[in-house]
Amino acid sequence: GQQVMQIPQYQHVQEGEDFTTYCNSSTTLSNIQWYKQRPGGHPVFLIQLVKSGEVKKQKRLTFQFGEAKKNSSLHITATQTTDVGTYFCAGPKAGGTSYGKLTFGQGTILTVHP
Amino acid sequence: DAGVIQSPRHEVTEMGQEVTLRCKPISGHNSLFWYRQTMMRGLELLIYFNNNVPIDDSGMPEDRFSAKMPNASFSTLKIQPSEPRDSAVYFCASTSRRAGELFFGEGSRLTVL
Numbered sequence: 001g002q003q004v005m006q007i008p009q010y011q012h013v014q015e016g017e018d019f020t021t022y023c024n025s026s027t028t029l030s031n032i033q034w035y036k037q038r039p040g041g042h043p044v045f046l047i048q049l050v051k052s053g054e055v056k057k058q059k060r061l062t063f064q065f066g067e068a069k070k071n072s073s074l075h076i077t078a079t080q081t082t083d084v085g086t087y088f089c090a091g092p093k094a095g096g097t098s099y100g101k102l103t104f105g106q107g108t109i110l111t112v113h114p
Numbered sequence: 115d116a117g118v119i120q121s122p123r124h125e126v127t128e129m130g131q132e133v134t135l136r137c138k139p140i141s142g143h144n145s146l147f148w149y150r151q152t153m154m155r156g157l158e159l160l161i162y163f164n165n166n167v168p169i170d171d172s173g174m175p176e177d178r179f180s181a182k183m184p185n186a187s188f189s190t191l192k193i194q195p196s197e198p199r200d201s202a203v204y205f206c207a208s209t210s211r212r213a214g215e216l217f218f219g220e221g222s223r224l225t226v227l
Contacts (some may be wrong), residue, residue, distance in 0.1 A: 033215055042205060043157070045215040089159065089215075099148075101170065102216065104157040 002027045002080035008091060014113050020074040021108035023089035032065050032072040033102065035088045043088060046074075079112045086110070116140070118219035120206050126225045132194040135222045138187055139208030144174065148181055148191050149205040157205075163189065194225045 003026040017026050023032065031050045035043040047056055049065035049072065056063045061077045079105055087107045090102040119138040127133055139146045147162040158161040163183045171181070178197070183189040193200055203223050207216040 003179070031214075035216075042218040042220050043207075043216070044218070048214060101162060103159075106156040 002103045004089060004091060004103045004105040006108050008107065008108055010109045012111045012113065013079050015081060016078050019079050019083070020088050021074050021089075021110075023072040023074075023105050025070045025091055025103075028069050029073075029091035030069075031088055032069075034063060034072075034074055035090060035104075036085050036087045037088065037107070048114045063081075076110075079110070081112050081114055082089055084110060084112050117209070118206055118208050118217050120204075120219035120222050122222055123220065124223045124225075126227065127196055128167050128227050129197055130195045131226075132192065133196045133200075133224060133226075135191040135206075135224070137189045137191070137206030137219060139189070140217055141187070141205070143210045143217070144186070145207035145209050146183060147207045147209075148189070148190050149218075150170070151203045151205060152201075161206075176193060193224075196224075198226045200224060200227050 005024045007022050011019055031048055033048045034046040036046055037043045047063050049063055050054060052069050053067045054065040060077045064073045064090045072086055076083055086107040088104050090104040092102055118140055121136045125133060144165050148160040149213055150158045150160055158173055160173045161181045162169055166183045179193055181191045201224055202219045205218050205221045207218045209216050
């Protein structure tokens with residue numbers, strides 16, 4: 001079955017440092033979505049990328065979708081303590097007929113030391 | 115607008131007891147998903163419904179788990195009998211073709227002693 005892997009599993013940074021998490025799928029994805037889960041909270045949608053090679057920015061966050069639509073990355077510039085949480089990538093298998101059926105990566109837990 | 119509403123938020127029960135988790139999706143969303151989250155296994159899709167019809171329940175761990183969606187505004191996930199290894203946070207999420215992304219409820223944290 002489809003597998004989505006994320007690295008690293010954990011990342012500890014000093015406030016102000018950059019952070020990157022990588023996502024790799026065993027199958028081609030029709031799109032990639034990113035979610036953030038604060039400690040004790042629930043996953044919250046951040047963004048969706050659809051096109052091969054697409055790059056999107058949200059303030060200090062930069063999201064990329066690979067050319068082959070099998071990998072993606074999230075980069076945070078100058079982390080802040082509010083960035084603490086687990087970042088998940090998720091994607092539906094390309095060619096699937098059921099929208100919303102996502103396979104989630106195991107997530108990258110980000111801690112930021114002030 | 116109200117988001118996805120789950121109840122109870124916390125449930126502590128003893129092994130062997132029946133557990134029922136409830137979910138009210140966002141109005142107008144026609145797809146509903148039940149996920150389970152644990153440290154070991156991450157977010158696992160248990161079952162999902164389209165237009166109240168179960169489409170894929172291949173993630174349901176075993177026959178002790180069952181889910182229903184009697185109408186567009188309500189779904190239940192039942193565990194009978196519960197076991198300690200069922201302890202997890204259970205999330206309900208909903209979406210629509212127009213929305214695309216999943217909207218998660220705040221989750222039900224289940225502890226089975």
